[in-house]
Amino acid sequence: MKILIVDDDPFAGEMASVILESDGHDCTLVESGLAALELLGDDSDGFEVIISDMNMPLLSGLELFRELRDQGIATPFVLLTGDDPAPLHQQEPRLEACLMKDASLEHRLPSLVEHL
Template identity: 50%
Template sequence: MQILVVDDDVLAGEMTAAVLEEQGHEVIQAEDAVAAMEQLNAHAGVQLIVSDMNMPLVNGVEFYRELKKQGNTLPFILLTGDDPDVARAMEPGLDACIMKDFSLDETLPDAIARVMATRS
């Protein structure tokens, strides 16, 4: 599956990409919401978006809301270093919100499996 990873922290984005690539996914990366929109326009095969919450200019929830305004219905997983329940309360429409921590190699594949199962 082709997945767009959006993270302003290059190292964190690379780590997320490595987890996904280990699962057999093809990863496209963007450093912010503007670059992510460009990548979505350039890559019609993207099937899932994984975005960091805390980014400059446009945070992950704002990015999600902008996508929805534009009619984009791709599944969206938000990664946060804060309490995921707070982000979910801010935007209940998110497909998943998980902690961006040392357990990402387990929690992210699980979240993807759950999200894609509910979308099929």
């Protein structure tokens, strides 16, 4: 599966990429929501899942999600956060999932991606 990972923290983004690539997925990592918008504008059909950090400068993960939906891009979107994910998912119920960045991510993220 071709996956776009959006995270301004290179270590966290690389960690998500390694987790998913070890399951055989093809991951592309970008460091901002703006870079993701630019990439998706060129190739919106090329990615099967988008995984984004919530807290990023200029454009948060939630703002990125909303902008993509406004542009008609309906690619499944997973939001990762260091905070409690429940309020974010309640705030934007159209998200496919909202996961906490914690030790369980290594097991939960691959199974979620397979489910999508």
